[in-house]
Every structure is written in C-alpha cells, then in structure tokens.
Amino acid sequence: MRRESRQKIRETLVSFPSLFWLSLFFIVPTLFVFAIALKPANPYGGIGSGWTWDNLRSLVNPNYLAVAWRTLWISVFSAAVCLVLATPIGYYLARVTARWKGFFLMLIIVPFWTNFLIRIFAWKVLLHPEGAIKKVLALSGLIGPQTSLLYNAGAVVLVTVYTFLPFTILPIYAAAEKFDFQLLEAARDLGARRLQAFVRIFLPGIRRGLITAVLFVFIPALGSYVIPDIVGGPSGEMIGNKIAQRVFVDRNLPQASALSVVLILSVLAPLVTVLVLQRKREKPESLL
Amino acid sequence: MRRSRFPFFVTMAVLFFFYLPIIILIVNSFNASRFESGWQGFSLMWYKRLFHEPEIWRAAKNSLLIAASATAVSLVIGTTAAIALHRFARSRLQRFHFGLVYTPLVVPEILMGISLLMLFVTAGVELGLFTIFLAHVTFCISFVAMTVLARLQDFDESIVEAAQDLGAGWWATTRRVLLPMLMPGLIAGGLLAFTLSIDDFVITFFVAGPGSTTLPIRVYSMIKYGSPPLINALSTLLLVLTFTAVAASQRLSRSRR
Amino acid sequence: MSEFLEFRDVSKRFGTIQAVDSVSLGIKKGEFFSLLGPSGCGKTTMLRLAAGFEHPDAGRVILDGQDITDLPPNKRKVNTIFQSYALFPHLTVWENIAFGLRVAKRTKRDIETEVEAMLRLIRMGDQAHKKPDQLSGGQKQRVAIARALINKPQLLLLDEPLAALDLKLRQRMLIELDMIHDQVGITFLYVTHDQGEAMSLSDRIAVMDSGRIEQVGSPAEIYETPRTSFVAAFIGDTNFLEGEVTGLVESEYCQVKIADIPGLICFNDKSMKPGNPVYLSIRPEKIHISRDRPEESPLRNIVPAVVEDMIYLGSTTKYWVRTHGLRVQVLRQHFRFFLDEKPIRWNDDVWIWWHGDDGFMLDRYRAVDEHLVALPPRKVGEPEDNNEKS
Structure with a gap:
C-alpha cells in the first residue's frame, strides 16, 4: 500500500510541470475562444459584457460560406496531390540501398531548414508576372500573356503542396520501410500484374502511413494563413485569412473567435473519424 | 523481377521542384537588378545594404533571446513530461497527459495563436517579448517531449533495472545511466525547439506587441512591403547559417558516437 | 537444515494472470539451483521477486535469515545477469x-584493484576499453557476469543468460559458468526453459508450470522419478499408460492391468492397493524392442506389438508401436552397425519389454500434458489426432 501511494506521488510530481503549463496555455485558451465567440464586441477593439449569438449567426453569410468552401477544396486537393507524389517516393526510398536512402532523405529534408516565409517568398518571386516560370510558359504558348500565375487558388495549392510534401513523404516512407517487399514478389508470382500488386498489396500494407500522411497535409492546410496571404490574393482567401483580418484589421475579437470555433470543429472532424475508424478496424484483428 | 522506373522519375522531379525556388532565390540575391527581370550582373550590393538595416539586427537579437530561453524552459518541462509518460505509461493520468502533449502537434498554428491572444487579452497581459516566450514554450514542450519519449522507448528497460540491481538508488540511476543515455535525445529535442522557435511566424504574429518584432515578423513585413532583393540576400544569409549549424551539430553527434 | 534463500507462500498477479501462485521454496547456501519451465510459467517472476524488481502480492522473501521483501533492489546483496x-x-x-563499486562510493584504488581482478577472472584484460557494442555475444555475457x-553478492540471479547465444558458444559458456560457480562459491539461482542447461549445471532443479512448482529435486531425481505428468513430459520424452492395480507382488511391487494387458509388474512406491487407478510414465529409452521374443524374467514385462512408424535419428532410432490399442514410443540405441538380425521395418511384428522398476507411478496426471509428448510424423491427409491416448 505505502509503495503504491509513493509511486502515485512521484508520478504526480513528474507530470506536474507539463500538465500545469499545457492546461494553462493550451486548454484554458481554447475554452476562452469558445467563450469569447459568445461575447459581443465593444467599439474599442475589446470584448463587451453580456452574451450573444450574433457572432455565430453572422457566420451564415455568403461571403464566409464561399471562403469555407474554398478552404475545404484547397485542403482536399493539396492532400490528394501530396499523396499521389509521396507514395511513389516513399516506395522508391524504401527500396534503394541504405547509402542512397540516407542521401535522398537528406536531400528531401534540407530545403525545409529554410524559413517557412522565405520558401513562400521564393515561390512568389517565381510566379511573379516578371518571374521565370511565367516567361517560359508564355514563350511556349501554354498560357496567354495576360494569365496571372500569382494571386489565385491554384498558387495556394502549389505552395501548400510544396510546403507539406516532405511531411507526407516521411510517414509513407516509414511505413514502406517496414513493409515486406517479398509480398509483392509473392503477388507477382501468383499472377498479379505490377500495378495490381502495388494497388492490392502495397497500398493496404502501408495504410497507416497513408492516413498519417493525409492528416499531416489536410489539417494544417485547413488552418493555412500565411500561404494564401502571400500568394493567394482575394480569390485565394481561406478561413485563416478571415480570422487574421478580424483580429488585425477590424479588431473584432469575438468575430475572430467565432470563426476559430468553426475551424476547431472542422479540424476535429477528420481526427475523430480516423480514430474511430482505426478502433473499429482493430477490434476484429485483436480478436484473432 | 524488373522494377518500374516510375518511382525514380517521380522522386527526381519532386527533388527538382524542391530546389528550384531556393536556387533561383540564391542566384537573385547576387543580381544587380532591382526587379526580378533578368540578370544584370553579379553584385554584393544587397548584402551591403543588409548591414545598414538596424531593424533586422534588432529583430534577430529578439529572436535569439526568445529561442534560447524558450528552448531552456521547454527542454526541462518536455523532458519531465517524457519521463512521466514513459515510466507510468499504463496509468489513466498519463493517457490524458499524452493526449494533452500530443494535441498541440496536430492543431493548426493559427488556432494556437488566436487562443493564446484571447487568453492574454482577457487576462490583461501586455503583449510583447514575454508573451511570445510563453507561446513558444507551449508549442516546444510537445516537440521536446515526443523526441525524448522516442529515445526513452528505444532503450532496454532492463538497463535501468541493472543499475538498481548493482546498488544505484534513484538519483544515481538518473545521473549515471538515464541522463547520459538520454543525451542524444535531449540534444535533438533542444535543437528542434530552438529551430522551431527561431522559425515561428504565425503564433508569434498573434501574440507579438509593439516593439517585440522577431526576425520572421520582420521578414514578413519585408515580403509584404519591402524590397525583394533585400529579402533574397537575407534569406541566403539565413540559409548559410542554418546549414552550418545543422552540419556542425551532425558532426558533433557523430563524433560522440 | 536452514535455507539460504526462501520464498514463503509467495504470490504475484499481473492483471488477470496469476504469475506466481502461493509458492514456497528453499534454496541452500552455495547451491546451483535452477528454475525450469516453459515460457510464462512464472520462473522469471520468481527471479524478479528475489532481485526486488517485483513486490509480491502476498508472502515473504527471506535471504540469509533476513526478510528482504520490502527492500528495494539497490539495497539487496543480490545481483542479476539479465537475459539481454x-x-x-x-x-x-x-x-x-x-x-x-562507484555507486557504493569505494575508493579509487579499491575500484582499480578489484576491476582488474575481475577482468582477469573473465580473461578480458585486453578488451577493457571497448564499448559493449564492440563485443561479441560471449564477451558481453562475461562482462555481465x-x-x-x-559487488560480492550473496546470491547471483541468472535470467536465461545463454538464450541469446548460438549453440557452440552456449556449450562453452555452460562450462565457464560451472567453473565460475566453483570458484566464487556463492549461491546461483538460474532461470531457464532449456532442460539441457538445467540438467548439466544444477545441484537441484525446481520445475514450474502455471505459477506453481511441480517438483523439486536433483537432475537425476527429476528425470528418473517424475511426480507429475507435466514433469515427465516436459523433461525428456515419455509414454503415459493408464491402468488399474490388480494385485500386490511381495511388498514392493504390484500387478497392473493396462488396456486389456493384465499382470504387468510395476514398482509400487505409492502403497497402491488393488482397485486403485494408476498412471505410469515409462521413458522411451527404457523400453526394448526386437523381432525375437526375449527370455522371461520375474520383473520383466513383455508385450507383442506392431511397428506403426519409425524415424532414424543417427545414434538412435525412434519407433512408434501399437499394442492392444495403445501407442507406445520406443527409443533404440544402435550398438552395432551390422545387425545379425533382419532390421525392423514398418508393420513388422515385434516384441517390446521393460523392467518393472522403469514404469514410474505418477502422483498427478493431466490429459493436457499429452501434448508435450512427441507424436509420430503425420502422413499426408491423415487427420490430426491430438486426443488419442498412447
């Protein structure tokens, strides 16, 4: 008995610093967001007294709905592109010899040691009307001289993919590394064509890596703010921009909170779905 | 069995995609042209101009100050968190604790930024370097804890038992066995926290106040309103700095082994 | 005689698994004592209870007259060689x-002399400055020892120390461990699932199963006079024969009827009376086999049988024969390369016989232990017959 209570005290002591800090600076602030979403704004950029539904009600306006829809499709589309590119790369990395593996992994990670803003800026320069890509494309006649590569949703998708692709390659590679490639040979031996073996054996085999990879792009993309802010222009705006505008432009904190509540709920949705799906899938497996 | 060459081509194409913007940026930093329209000769003028921008250096000083202090504090809190999560893995408290440490890793930065802003505004804390420091510690804890935890889960449980078996008490076990074996994890966690703190823009932007400009905030306003060639030069300089730092730390960790 | 290490009615439960179930056991000073059993039988938990890594739910652990149940591992004069x-x-x-020595805050000079002495004992003086990952398995083992x-422990605990080594090295370390035990003269408590290791090293063995001790004794006692069907089948191989006592022969022997074979002679050390059911264990190598009928002798049981299956094993051949609906394993040593008689083949009619002293009465029989008995190789298409009695 005395032993157990001593253990409990030790556990509490060691857990206390992080529990305390994260409760104070993570849980409490999140609760504040929910609370402030139900508060009126005051004209001086602060929070008024009393409670109101107005902030949440004002979300149902065509402007916000369009932005929400755009946020969703940009995120889905970016995640899809990342997955399509990262899967063959993960497969390739898992199959090359150890020395090349290290070299390629290094090559993939190195560009991302540069600051996030600088990488976005580099794309702004590239896509600029005077930039290299525009000139090449215009000369080859693929686009008209008036077409703008910058300041649209396409540019946002491009830079989002650029930013998050490494975070999808790594989990897929990690899963592929554990995959037993003899299974592919077995499938070929049993008569499967190469693509069949890839789709029916390899992809299910790295399922967990694929799910993690999708979440690693989809969730941060939902909350994107800097990328659309720099390369998106008005036709590439996302929820994150709206939140920032409410905070920095009109100083309407309750309205910003209301938008954040929507964002929090839409981030939770895919997370919970994945958790529930995984639990369902695991139960029959563990019974075996 | 002949292997498909398709994965190889995708890998090469993506690597090209990764490096293209960075290489253009570096090249442009030596371009004498004020606009990005064609090469007008090699020049170091943008680097010279950089040294006459006191605001950049002030911002860099702020960034270093915050990164150093946030790293120190988050290293302590993150490590205790990892030890708790590892040692008492089966308890109910630790299941909650794990969720609490893990969630900040998946929540978009803007949400952490705005929620901390709401906290500070409601509590009447003046925005500035101190609030940035608090915010940075908050997100660094999770990264440090996960890095150290991975290291802890890697090593043989019986090593700790062996130390106790040979007569080492709690403190001697921690000092002579646990900490030396954790060292690579602590270094990795510390480096990660430092880079994340130096790099962070979104969260910092929300909780920064007047006079507490960090380097990323300065870079942002230069991108928005400043002259592109100057940013090219600054970016290249930062690139060189990070590369040397990473290469040095890699060499260090290799010689340790 | 007083015991050096003593478990008094010790129990330990992990969740729903009763790892150790009110075990009492005494180990004498200087003894090389082995805990032998299949994985999950509770032997490692016993060792961890002695080391102090686990605390018993009930019962006490006594070392040299002192109750050490509540002492943490670092306060016990007990040291462990870990499996890894x-x-x-x-x-x-x-x-x-x-x-x-360092955590015990001994002086620098003490430490130096003692470490050097130890390095000499394990003959690794020239490897002193290597890191563990530069050592071979056998060298790591010696450093661990x-x-x-x-620390000059009163008791050394060894947790499957040879499990990670390959066969040749294992045999060498076996000899080395034996030598070290003779040299240092302290008590060894050795945990293993390998009967060969336990047999060759131990003064005494405790066979464990499902958290309980099945039998304690010297290697020969355990092998020759197994008390339970588990011990008989786990150590070596055996035949289980179910029968009934039909009469007494003098005071030491009795007549047993097995299947419909009456009048088999059996050593009666359990004071069985006519009408009592008995289970016999007979080792395959104790049964003889030949084509010709052997001579009658007072304590010899002779039964006709048919060869069902056989495997050539080099120095021996194993036969599965059928007699009166029973399946019996017989192990035959090859004495000569050229046999005078015609070799025994499948479906041959043979005679098997054994001495009355070699059929041993079990105190406890469990049908599940039949699974530990070697079955003949199954023929293609033949259904599995786990439940068949031999």
Whole structure:
C-alpha cells in the first residue's frame, strides 16, 4: 500500500510541470475562444459584457460560406496531390540501398531548414508576372500573356503542396520501410500484374502511413494563413485569412473567435473519424 | 523481377521542384537588378545594404533571446513530461497527459495563436517579448517531449533495472545511466525547439506587441512591403547559417558516437 | 537444515494472470539451483521477486535469515545477469564492471584493484576499453557476469543468460559458468526453459508450470522419478499408460492391468492397493524392442506389438508401436552397425519389454500434458489426432 501511494506521488510530481503549463496555455485558451465567440464586441477593439449569438449567426453569410468552401477544396486537393507524389517516393526510398536512402532523405529534408516565409517568398518571386516560370510558359504558348500565375487558388495549392510534401513523404516512407517487399514478389508470382500488386498489396500494407500522411497535409492546410496571404490574393482567401483580418484589421475579437470555433470543429472532424475508424478496424484483428 | 522506373522519375522531379525556388532565390540575391527581370550582373550590393538595416539586427537579437530561453524552459518541462509518460505509461493520468502533449502537434498554428491572444487579452497581459516566450514554450514542450519519449522507448528497460540491481538508488540511476543515455535525445529535442522557435511566424504574429518584432515578423513585413532583393540576400544569409549549424551539430553527434 | 534463500507462500498477479501462485521454496547456501519451465510459467517472476524488481502480492522473501521483501533492489546483496545482458551502452567494459563499486562510493584504488581482478577472472584484460557494442555475444555475457560478481553478492540471479547465444558458444559458456560457480562459491539461482542447461549445471532443479512448482529435486531425481505428468513430459520424452492395480507382488511391487494387458509388474512406491487407478510414465529409452521374443524374467514385462512408424535419428532410432490399442514410443540405441538380425521395418511384428522398476507411478496426471509428448510424423491427409491416448 505505502509503495503504491509513493509511486502515485512521484508520478504526480513528474507530470506536474507539463500538465500545469499545457492546461494553462493550451486548454484554458481554447475554452476562452469558445467563450469569447459568445461575447459581443465593444467599439474599442475589446470584448463587451453580456452574451450573444450574433457572432455565430453572422457566420451564415455568403461571403464566409464561399471562403469555407474554398478552404475545404484547397485542403482536399493539396492532400490528394501530396499523396499521389509521396507514395511513389516513399516506395522508391524504401527500396534503394541504405547509402542512397540516407542521401535522398537528406536531400528531401534540407530545403525545409529554410524559413517557412522565405520558401513562400521564393515561390512568389517565381510566379511573379516578371518571374521565370511565367516567361517560359508564355514563350511556349501554354498560357496567354495576360494569365496571372500569382494571386489565385491554384498558387495556394502549389505552395501548400510544396510546403507539406516532405511531411507526407516521411510517414509513407516509414511505413514502406517496414513493409515486406517479398509480398509483392509473392503477388507477382501468383499472377498479379505490377500495378495490381502495388494497388492490392502495397497500398493496404502501408495504410497507416497513408492516413498519417493525409492528416499531416489536410489539417494544417485547413488552418493555412500565411500561404494564401502571400500568394493567394482575394480569390485565394481561406478561413485563416478571415480570422487574421478580424483580429488585425477590424479588431473584432469575438468575430475572430467565432470563426476559430468553426475551424476547431472542422479540424476535429477528420481526427475523430480516423480514430474511430482505426478502433473499429482493430477490434476484429485483436480478436484473432 | 524488373522494377518500374516510375518511382525514380517521380522522386527526381519532386527533388527538382524542391530546389528550384531556393536556387533561383540564391542566384537573385547576387543580381544587380532591382526587379526580378533578368540578370544584370553579379553584385554584393544587397548584402551591403543588409548591414545598414538596424531593424533586422534588432529583430534577430529578439529572436535569439526568445529561442534560447524558450528552448531552456521547454527542454526541462518536455523532458519531465517524457519521463512521466514513459515510466507510468499504463496509468489513466498519463493517457490524458499524452493526449494533452500530443494535441498541440496536430492543431493548426493559427488556432494556437488566436487562443493564446484571447487568453492574454482577457487576462490583461501586455503583449510583447514575454508573451511570445510563453507561446513558444507551449508549442516546444510537445516537440521536446515526443523526441525524448522516442529515445526513452528505444532503450532496454532492463538497463535501468541493472543499475538498481548493482546498488544505484534513484538519483544515481538518473545521473549515471538515464541522463547520459538520454543525451542524444535531449540534444535533438533542444535543437528542434530552438529551430522551431527561431522559425515561428504565425503564433508569434498573434501574440507579438509593439516593439517585440522577431526576425520572421520582420521578414514578413519585408515580403509584404519591402524590397525583394533585400529579402533574397537575407534569406541566403539565413540559409548559410542554418546549414552550418545543422552540419556542425551532425558532426558533433557523430563524433560522440 | 536452514535455507539460504526462501520464498514463503509467495504470490504475484499481473492483471488477470496469476504469475506466481502461493509458492514456497528453499534454496541452500552455495547451491546451483535452477528454475525450469516453459515460457510464462512464472520462473522469471520468481527471479524478479528475489532481485526486488517485483513486490509480491502476498508472502515473504527471506535471504540469509533476513526478510528482504520490502527492500528495494539497490539495497539487496543480490545481483542479476539479465537475459539481454543490459550492459550500459555509454560505458566501457571497465566502467561497466566498476559501476557497482562507484555507486557504493569505494575508493579509487579499491575500484582499480578489484576491476582488474575481475577482468582477469573473465580473461578480458585486453578488451577493457571497448564499448559493449564492440563485443561479441560471449564477451558481453562475461562482462555481465563480472559486473554482477564484483559487488560480492550473496546470491547471483541468472535470467536465461545463454538464450541469446548460438549453440557452440552456449556449450562453452555452460562450462565457464560451472567453473565460475566453483570458484566464487556463492549461491546461483538460474532461470531457464532449456532442460539441457538445467540438467548439466544444477545441484537441484525446481520445475514450474502455471505459477506453481511441480517438483523439486536433483537432475537425476527429476528425470528418473517424475511426480507429475507435466514433469515427465516436459523433461525428456515419455509414454503415459493408464491402468488399474490388480494385485500386490511381495511388498514392493504390484500387478497392473493396462488396456486389456493384465499382470504387468510395476514398482509400487505409492502403497497402491488393488482397485486403485494408476498412471505410469515409462521413458522411451527404457523400453526394448526386437523381432525375437526375449527370455522371461520375474520383473520383466513383455508385450507383442506392431511397428506403426519409425524415424532414424543417427545414434538412435525412434519407433512408434501399437499394442492392444495403445501407442507406445520406443527409443533404440544402435550398438552395432551390422545387425545379425533382419532390421525392423514398418508393420513388422515385434516384441517390446521393460523392467518393472522403469514404469514410474505418477502422483498427478493431466490429459493436457499429452501434448508435450512427441507424436509420430503425420502422413499426408491423415487427420490430426491430438486426443488419442498412447
């Protein structure tokens, strides 16, 4: 008995610093967001007294709905592109010899040691009307001289993919590394064509890596703010921009909170779905 | 069995995609042209101009100050968190604790930024370097804890038992066995926290106040309103700095082994 | 005689698994004592209870007259050789061995002389400055031994120390362990699932199953006079024969009827009376087999049989024969390369016989232990017949 209570005290002591800090600076602030979403704004950029539904009600306006829809499709589309590119790369990395593996992994990670803003800026320069890509494309006649590569949703998708692709390659590679490639040979031996073996054996085999990879792009993309802010222009705006505008432009904190509540709920949705799906899938497996 | 060459081509194409913007940026930093329209000769003028921008250096000083202090504090809190999560893995408290440490890793930065802003505004804390420091510690804890935890889960449980078996008490076990074996994890966690703190823009932007400009905030306003060639030069300089730092730390960790 | 290490009615439960179930056991000073059993039988938990890594739910652990149940591992004069060796990867061989003395705050000179002595004992003086990952399996093993012995423990615990080594090395370390035990003269408590290791090293063995001790005794006692069907089948191989006592022969022997074979002679050390059911265990090598009928002799049981299956094993051949609906394993040693008689083949009619002393009465029989008995190789298409009685 005395032993157990001593253990409990030790556990509490060691857990206390992080529990305390994260409760104070993570849980409490999140609760504040929910609370402030139900508060009126005051004209001086602060929070008024009393409670109101107005902030949440004002979300149902065509402007916000369009932005929400755009946020969703940009995120889905970016995640899809990342997955399509990262899967063959993960497969390739898992199959090359150890020395090349290290070299390629290094090559993939190195560009991302540069600051996030600088990488976005580099794309702004590239896509600029005077930039290299525009000139090449215009000369080859693929686009008209008036077409703008910058300041649209396409540019946002491009830079989002650029930013998050490494975070999808790594989990897929990690899963592929554990995959037993003899299974592919077995499938070929049993008569499967190469693509069949890839789709029916390899992809299910790295399922967990694929799910993690999708979440690693989809969730941060939902909350994107800097990328659309720099390369998106008005036709590439996302929820994150709206939140920032409410905070920095009109100083309407309750309205910003209301938008954040929507964002929090839409981030939770895919997370919970994945958790529930995984639990369902695991139960029959563990019974075996 | 002949292997498909398709994965190889995708890998090469993506690597090209990764490096293209960075290489253009570096090249442009030596371009004498004020606009990005064609090469007008090699020049170091943008680097010279950089040294006459006191605001950049002030911002860099702020960034270093915050990164150093946030790293120190988050290293302590993150490590205790990892030890708790590892040692008492089966308890109910630790299941909650794990969720609490893990969630900040998946929540978009803007949400952490705005929620901390709401906290500070409601509590009447003046925005500035101190609030940035608090915010940075908050997100660094999770990264440090996960890095150290991975290291802890890697090593043989019986090593700790062996130390106790040979007569080492709690403190001697921690000092002579646990900490030396954790060292690579602590270094990795510390480096990660430092880079994340130096790099962070979104969260910092929300909780920064007047006079507490960090380097990323300065870079942002230069991108928005400043002259592109100057940013090219600054970016290249930062690139060189990070590369040397990473290469040095890699060499260090290799010689340790 | 008083015991050196004593478990008094010790129990330990992990969740729903009763790892150790009110076990009492005494180990004498200087003894090489083995805990032998299949994985999950509770033997490692017993060792961890002695080391102090686990605390019993009930019962006491006594070492040299002192109750150590509540002492933490670092306060016990007991040291452990771990299955994975658990050498500290960041310390050299020398520092690993010195660890115990360093945490005990011994003087520098003491540490130096004692570590050097230990390095000599394990013959690794020239490897002192290597790190564990530069050592071979056998060397790691020796460092682990030196590191544990330098604290001069009263009791050395060894947790499957040879399991990670390959066969040849295992045999060498077996001899080395035996030598070290003779040299240092302390008590060894050895945990293993390998009957060969336990048999060759131990003064005494405790066979464990499902958290309980099945039998304690010297290797010969355990092998020759197994008390339960588990011990008989786990150590070596055996035949289980179910029968009934039909009469007494003098005071020491009795007549047993097995299947419909009456009048089989059996040593009666359990004072069985006519009408009592008995289970016999007969080792395959104790049964003889030949084509010709052997001579009658007072304590010899002779039964006709048909060869069902056989495997050539080099020095021996194993036969599965059928007699009166029973399946019996017989192990035959090859004495000569050229046999005078015609070799025994499948479906041959043969005679099997054994001495009345070699059929041993079990105190306890469980049908599940039949699974531990070797079955003949199954023919293609033949259904599995686990439940068939031999």
